[in-house]
């Protein structure tokens with residue numbers, strides 16, 4: 001989903017908000033003006049900074065590399081968002097990701113606004129020394145616009161704790177005597193990073209679905225018996241069917257695309273569920289899909305990936321590992337028959353071209369934007385439940401918030417404390433979103449998320465006296 005569609009969704013939210021007299025109850029003419037003003041603010045970006053980083057490379061001589069920091073909006077708090085090193089980085093993409101961060105942070109009621117950074121490189125083409133130089137120069141270029149109370153970056157695609165530690169070091173050199181630990185999140189543990197950061201997105205991604213079936217649905221079922229009508233018929237039936245499976249002790253089947261930080265952890269969460277039996281029947285990575293209708297041994301696959309950084313691709317490797325699985329091409333996972341399909345690889349996986357072949361009841365977006373807007377609407381009409389990225393994969397930014405908080409109070413939280421607080425906060429947001437979606441005419445879960453986020457940001461803009 002690109003920036004055009006993100007802005008379009010924001011515009012559609014405002015069309016709905018105009019009709020809702022209970023939101024900002026002022027004179028109609030005043031309300032219209034206020035909402036128009038908020039729409040203009042949220043559809044435009046506060047600041048786009050582009051710079052070129054000059055670096056002398058061993059293999060390719062001197063290079064000037066485009067780099068960005070884009071700050072979309074900070075009405076909810078300090079600008080926050082990752083820095084990615086990738087060849088796909090462009091101004092349009094970074095701006096879209098910055099807008100998504102504003103929406104995600106507002107939705108989860110974090111004291112953060114939205115920003116994103118990017119450097120247009122393939123990190124594999126550079127030596128460690130060159131990557132160190134690029135990271136330091138990035139901070140030199142953008143330092144006046146960064147800082148613990150202004151804009152706090154984190155790792156993203158192609159960057160990690162090692163790169164963030166280098167950036168923190170440079171930030172400290174440029175700003176002697178100032179507080180620096182809160183200037184970045186995603187640092188190494190030794191440098192003030194949070195425990196549980198690596199697992200957080202995968203844990204939260206699985207929880208976004210599991211909470212819906214295990215906690216929200218049974219509670220809502222009671223409400224339904226008391227006479228309250230839920231309008232989301234087809235999706236309700238999907239939940240009913242899955243819950244029946246659970247009651248009949250029939251395991252719920254899960255497939256996971258991508259077996260890295262997010263996918264591996266999400267698969268393990270499904271595999272380890274005891275209250276509600278799940279089996280992981282298919283997993284994939286860039287090279288292969290492994291399948292077993294009776295369930296894969298995820299513990300063993302995780303162990304293998306830790307060592308080899310990819311899933312086993314040959315019969316012999318599977319045999320040595322004592323894992324029973326059939327081998328398929330990786331793309332088959334998208335059309336595999338399953339109850340829950342978790343995306344944890346890359347964007348644009350379900351599109352107009354292949355949306356009719358999807359055979360899952362629930363799609364969970366652990367990766368950013370794996371389902372295009374067209375496919376989202378099409379599958380929604382078929383009764384598929386789609387849990388969008390801004391709801392499902394917020395575990396990372398929630399733990400970033402705890403890391404930022406621990407840097408301010410100079411206290412260190414344990415992994416258990418971090419993951420428990422993250423899950424508690426996520427569940428509050430899940431409840432709000434699912435309550436809204438299942439009882440309204442809003443057409444997708446994504447739209448319900450945008451609605452709640454835009455309402456929050458508009459209210460804050462209004463309270464800050466910005467809407468004239």
Ligand code: NAD
Pocket residue numbers: 157201257258259260261262263284285286287330344345346347366367368393396
């Ligand atoms: P990762 O690099 O650890 O793992 C990515 C996995 O996807 C690997 O198994 C890789 O082989 C696989 N993959 C890559 N291309 C593929 C393809 N074409 N088909 C099938 N599999 C493919 O990355 P990660 O940290 O697990 O992130 C996964 C996704 O989640 C990314 O899109 C990322 O932007 C998003 N995300 C991550 C976080 C986080 O905290 N790590 C937070 C929010 C969103």
